[in-house]
Amino acid sequence: MKFKVVFHLDWDDESALIMGLNNITNMLAAISSEAAEIHMVANGESIRLFREDLTLKYSETIKELHDQGVRFCLCNNSMNKFGFKKEQMLDQCEIVPAGIIELCKLQNAGCAYIKP
DSSP states (O other): OOEEEEEEEOSOOHHHHHHHHHHHHHHHHHSOGGGEEEEEEEOGGGGGGGBTTTOHHHHHHHHHHHHTTOEEEEEHHHHHHHTOOGGGBOTTEEEESOHHHHHHHHHHTTOEEEOO
């Protein structure tokens, strides 16, 4: 069985990021990364949590999870709204055109929706 999941962040809430990262870490401790397809989609104010200069406490965890195949997707619409540039964000993050569309695509592809 392939475990497919999308974690959704939409508020600038560090505790939600921590919960999501812990959920992903625990999931990968219970199953192999080959048996998992894991995404974290951030839109709205939550994209701030992935700015390189503001997320030093979590950058190593995000890097380790990314190295295990976890995708970290940031909404381009939110990036534009808040004036953030790709260069300001963690290297492990990819920019998607619209976070809400990415969520819909992933759920349509069979990903369970988790809101930490």
